Amino acid sequence: KQWYQRRVAITAGVMSIDFLLSSEEDAVIWRGAKKNGMIKEFLCSVDWGELDYLIVDTPPGTSDEHLAIVSLFKQSKVNGAVLVTTPQEVALSDVKKEKSTDCDSALIPLL
Numbered sequence: 001k002q003w004y005q006r007r008v009a010i011t012a013g014v015m016s017i018d019f020l021l022s023s024e025e026d027a028v029i030w031r032g033a034k035k036n037g038m039i040k041e042f043l044c045s046v047d048w049g050e051l052d053y054l055i056v057d058t059p060p061g062t063s064d065e066h067l068a069i070v071s072l073f074k075q076s077k078v079n080g081a082v083l084v085t086t087p088q089e090v091a092l093s094d095v096k097k098e099k100s101t102d103c104d105s106a107l108i109p110l111l
Contacts, residue, residue, distance in 0.1 A: 067104040070102040080111035
């Protein structure tokens, strides 16, 4: 099955689970393998076309989502990552952990 992102501007494409729901009243409550499977689908099965950058918005923290994404990025041999956060202490702490536990261990350099 091939999925296609939606173009929101000439230079940006977007993919969201929201695009796959039948109603805006639907909720998605997924955990574990199901959630990680959808992350893999989004990163590997969406026809992204030629990319210079891929922006992935994730919840804060060092969760399974981050581990799944970093694992897939490592396999795809990305050139590097840019971590973006807000200036609050807890957010900065999370990003520092993300860098050391995920990016550094997967040998994904920060750009």
